[in-house]
Amino acid sequence: MTKHINYSILDLAVVGQDISHSQVFKNTVDLAQQGEKLGYKRLWLAEHHNMVSIASSATTVLMSHVAAKTDSIRIGSGGIMLPNHSPLIVAEQFGTLGSLYPDRIDMGLGRAPGTDQVTAHAIRSDRMNSVFKFPHEIDEIQRYFKNSSKSTKVRATVAEGVNVPMYILGSSTDSAHVAAEKGLPYVFASHFAPGQLFEAMEIYYREFQPSAYLEKPYTIAGINVTAAETNEEAEKLSTSSLRMMVGVLTGNLDYLQQPVEMDAELREVRDNPALQRMLKYSFVGDKQHIKNKTEEFLKDTGVDEVIVASHIYHQEDRLRSYRIFSEVMQEINS
Incomplete structure (x- = not known):
């Protein structure tokens, strides 16, 4: 590699069968603390709703808890689904986090619902209007953080x-355009x-x-x-995440299951074309295999940072x- 590649953690606070939510949150803290020691740049938590296997629904609350239990690793949202929220509230929440944990908080924003459409409507019935206003709501949040005028009628004073x-x-x-x-x-x-990874990256770099906020492009890929x-x-x-992905595709969502031996039936499921397309960048193996696949991915994409999910x-x-992946990245960066 010709440049240093940052590496980070994406955690969904995944709930395993017979594992309590309190233990799941303890596991997330433990992961952040270990990631800090292993050189991971950031740990991001993703907003999802109405999924028994994911407990990161109150994303900013969990972010604050994890940040309080760590010292240097950046804690962020990967992401907050902006159409679910008021820009003012997002600014106030992240402004508060930014003051509690200076220079350690990241605000990742997306526009997907992070759930099914019925639940999305329950979260915010007018969310589709917000989806179309996504670029403008980003501007609105930025204004709350930049505002220095006492005459502004609506302020997020904790964010300024x-x-x-x-x-x-x-x-x-x-x-990518946004x-x-x-x-x-x-x-x-x-x-x-x-x-659409490569098409999106090409658009981003070209435009x-x-x-x-940023002098030159900066890209992260999962x-x-x-x-x-x-x-x-x-x-x-990997059979645990494989069965979870099948549940996502079929709508039969369930808790993350204990691993089992890979049998012929599971291999047939894994090799299904739809699942193969979805899991194109899912690397399973020993350290050398993971290193080979990661080096290939970084060479092909040219990204500045890789963020890793491990279910x-x-x-x-x-x-x-x-730990193994951190060793891989340290070798790649050496």
Whole structure:
């Protein structure tokens, strides 16, 4: 590699079968603390709703809890689904976080619902109007942070002057235009929607306009990693996330299940074309295999940072996977 590549953690506070929410939150804190020691730049939490397998729905609350239990790793949203929220409230929440944990909070914003349409309507019945106003609501949040005039009628006083970097998230090409026009970092969800990754990145680089926030483009892309001491062990661990992904595709959402031996039926499911397209950047194997796939991904994409999701049932196995990946990235960056 010709440049240093940052590496980060994406956590959904995934809920395993027979694991309580309180234990899930303890596991997230544990992961952040270990990630801090292993050189991960940031840990982001994703907003999802009405999913039994995901507990990061109150995203900013969990962010504050994790930030309080760590010292240096950046804590952020990957992301807050802006159409679900008032821009004023988002500014107030992140302004508060930015003052509580100076220079450690990231604001990642997306426009997907983070849930099904019925639940999205329950969250905010007029959210579709907000979807179309996404670029304008980004401007609105930025104004709340920049405002210094006491005469402004509506203010987010806890956000004014606070340093909270903003990131634009996307899983298609739409947000690439927005991030480029506004001169903001761009994060692509290639860990579950890789189809338009290269087209979106090309748009972002071509249309990027330097801003007060960013002089040149900065890109982050997501991958899934299940790393273990052997390829066989990693394959077994990956059956938990494989079955969870099948549930997402079929609408039969369930808790993350304990791993099982990879049998012929599961291999047939894994090799389904739809699932293969979805899991194009899901790397499963030992350290050398993960390194080979990661180097290929970084070479092909040219991204500045990679953010890693690892949906592994047992906490000790998950921590080991992140440890192995940190070793991979340290070798790549050496």
